[in-house]
Amino acid sequence: MSRAADRLKVVLNHLDRSHDAVRASFTSAQNVSYHHHPQSLQYTFDTDVLTQEQIIAYEENGFILIRNLVSEEDIDRFKNEFERICKREVKVPGLTVMKDVSIAKSEFVEGEKAVTKLQDYQEDPELFRYCVLPQILKYVECFTGPNIMAMHTMLINKPPDTGKKTSRHPMHQDLHYFPFRPADRIVCSWTAMEKVHRENGCLVVLPGSHRGSLQEHDYPEWEGGVNKMYHGVRNYDPNHPRVHLEMEKGDTVFFHPLLIHGSGMNQTNGFRKAISCHYASGDCYYIDVNGTTQENISNEVKDLASRKFGADDSVTFADTWAIRGRLVQGDRISM
Numbered sequence: 650m651s652r653a654a655d656r657l658k659v660v661l662n663h664l665d666r667s668h669d670a671v672r673a674s675f676t677s678a679q680n681v682s683y684h685h686h687p688q689s690l691q692y693t694f695d696t697d698v699l700t701q702e703q704i705i706a707y708e709e710n711g712f713i714l715i716r717n718l719v720s721e722e723d724i725d726r727f728k729n730e731f732e733r734i735c736k737r738e739v740k741v742p743g744l745t746v747m748k749d750v751s752i753a754k755s756e757f758v759e760g761e762k763a764v765t766k767l768q769d770y771q772e773d774p775e776l777f778r779y780c781v782l783p784q785i786l787k788y789v790e791c792f793t794g795p796n797i798m799a800m801h802t803m804l805i806n807k808p809p810d811t812g813k814k815t816s817r818h819p820m821h822q823d824l825h826y827f828p829f830r831p832a833d834r835i836v837c838s839w840t841a842m843e844k845v846h847r848e849n850g851c852l853v854v855l856p857g858s859h860r861g862s863l864q865e866h867d868y869p870e871w872e873g874g875v876n877k878m879y880h881g882v883r884n885y886d887p888n889h890p891r892v893h894l895e896m897e898k899g900d901t902v903f904f905h906p907l908l909i910h911g912s913g914m915n916q917t918n919g920f921r922k923a924i925s926c927h928y929a930s931g932d933c934y935y936i937d938v939n940g941t942t943q944e945n946i947s948n949e950v951k952d953l954a955s956r957k958f959g960a961d962d963s964v965t966f967a968d969t970w971a972i973r974g975r976l977v978q979g980d981r982i983s984m
């Protein structure tokens with residue numbers, strides 16, 4: 650047998666045995682169903698980039714954390730560009746600058762202290778460098794395959810909580826926002842721009858939840874308010890076993906779009922920064938989400954597009970994604 654085939658056999662054997670344990674760790678309240686019995690790898694391509702342990706970890710948990718993947722120098726450049734954008738020294742076409750809801754609705758705050766998140770930075774060459782870093786794409790290819798589209802770009806500047814707990818990001822699955830498939834050929838890369846830990850609101854994940862299905866999402870009923878479009882999974886069970894991903898500057902997590910994740914309150918005085926990109930295979934295809942659980946977010950996105958860009962009814966949810974997507978490797982086949 651070839652070396653690759655040997656490797657695959659070892660991995661599949663391991664997965665077959667360990668899946669029962671992962672299955673058992675989920676409560677029925679979370680309504681996660683498993684049908685997965687591995688005949689081959691479902692979530693990864695074995696391209697000799699990932700170790701056996703990393704393949705097993707991603708297949709089982711739905712994420713892998715790679716330490717020290719992005720250099721300090723690159724991160725400082727992203728941070729510097731973020732500051733220039735906040736000071737309005739550069740204007741980026743298509744960029745959304747989002748303020749925290751409790752800051753936007755109360756005090757007048759200027760500059761980066763008002764900004765919770767930049768979204769859609771694909772037209773900013775300095776920030777978009779993140780999406781084409783070779784060491785990132787090398788890992789992304791293990792999940793998407795060789796044709797790679799950068800579909801969604803964000804720089805998150807989680808502010809110190811104002812006391813209303815609005816700095817939290819409710820537990821969600823990113824696939825809720827995406828009208829393209831297959832889910833297994835989509836991956837998020839999320840890089841800490843400084844030390845992130847429980848106190849400043851690191852990512853919180855439910856390992857193995859990527860093996861469930863897309864759940865219904867809605868605004869959580871939070872007293873202090875919720876940020877626009879921060880939908881959470883319905884009936885979230887706070888007692889579910891979860892993992893806090895504490896990371897150093899430059900550490901990067903790659904995760905599946907069905908993985909349930911969120912982030913806690915920022916209880917420090919600093920702004921917790923991270924940069925991320927969602928990638929999809931250039932072979933993915935758009936779906937119509939009308940009549941599905943994604944209809945609520947689709948309507949919100951289309952509303953915003955019509956207010957912001959004067960888009961008319963003929964602009965679909967899928968169009969709003971196709972416009973933002975950028976090819977970063979290989980061919981743009983059907984996206």
Ligand SMILES: CC(C)CC(=O)SCCNC(=O)CCNC(=O)[C@H](O)C(C)(C)COP(=O)(O)OP(=O)(O)OC[C@H]1O[C@@H](n2cnc3c(N)ncnc32)[C@H](O)[C@@H]1OP(=O)(O)O
Pocket residue numbers: 745746747748749750753754768801823826875876877878879880953
């Ligand atoms: C996988 C991935 C996609 C997952 C996610 O990223 S989930 C989060 C997705 N988030 C987004 O797509 C960003 C959505 N936000 C935006 O588009 C913008 O921030 C807007 C909500 C439209 C506000 O922008 P803009 O109109 O420039 O802001 P203004 O300061 O002029 O405020 C206009 C009215 O909006 C309110 N507002 C501002 N920021 C927020 C907020 N964060 N949450 C809820 N409401 C907000 C603001 O209070 C104001 O309301 P009124 O005074 O008109 O009642």
Ligand SMILES: Nc1ncnc2c1ncn2[C@@H]1O[C@H](COP(=O)(O)OP(=O)(O)OP(=O)(O)O)[C@@H](O)[C@H]1O
Pocket residue numbers: 817818819820847853869870881882885887893910911912913914
């Ligand atoms: N009702 C809910 N619906 C969806 N997500 C929620 C809900 N309640 C909490 N979360 C999410 O659960 C995750 C953990 O939040 P929490 O505020 O408990 O942080 P934490 O890291 O546990 O902090 P602490 O150390 O203070 O307990 C966050 O993503 C938060 O937004």
Ligand SMILES: O=C(O)CCC(=O)C(=O)O
Pocket residue numbers: 803805807818823852910911912923
């Ligand atoms: O950085 C965070 O707090 C998580 C953001 C996130 O999960 C998202 O925007 O989809």
Ligand SMILES: [Fe+2]
Pocket residue numbers: 821822823910
């Ligand atoms: Fe997310």
Ligand SMILES: [Mg+2]
Pocket residue numbers: none
């Ligand atoms: Mg807690």
